[in-house]
Amino acid sequence: MAQGPPPEALTAGNSVMESNGTSIFVVIFLAVLILSAVLIVWMFVSLVRSELEDERRQMIVGKASTWAFIAVVGGDLIEVIRTAVQQPSGEPASPFIQLVTAAVVYAAFLGWFKHKYGG
Numbered sequence: 001m002a003q004g005p006p007p008e009a010l011t012a013g014n015s016v017m018e019s020n021g022t023s024i025f026v027v028i029f030l031a032v033l034i035l036s037a038v039l040i041v042w043m044f045v046s047l048v049r050s051e052l053e054d055e056r057r058q059m060i061v062g063k064a065s066t067w068a069f070i071a072v073v074g075g076d077l078i079e080v081i082r083t084a085v086q087q088p089s090g091e092p093a094s095p096f097i098q099l100v101t102a103a104v105v106y107a108a109f110l111g112w113f114k115h116k117y118g119g
Contacts, residue, residue: 036096039103046110060113068106075101 046061076098 036100036103039107040099043103043106046106056117060117061110063113064106064110067109068102071105071109072098072102 047065
């Protein structure tokens, strides 16, 4: 009568697999977290640096800032309405998520306006 591997071997193999799977998710999470922080810092540096540059650069950054602000406020307005409708279980988005969203929207608009006006 042929029997499979002992239960200890299966358990040990599964724990190694779970350990590797968990470490991959941790690495991906940390990479996204670091990328988000870099994007936020880049957004603020870009805004401050625009004051020191020529008028064309100021216009591009100004337009990107305006449209990013409109998009983020629009998203916040939708979030407020959604939270009001789901009163018992609705929790607003965390400030970090709002900052990351603002940085991503700003980067997208900045890239688009740089392409449109040259930059």
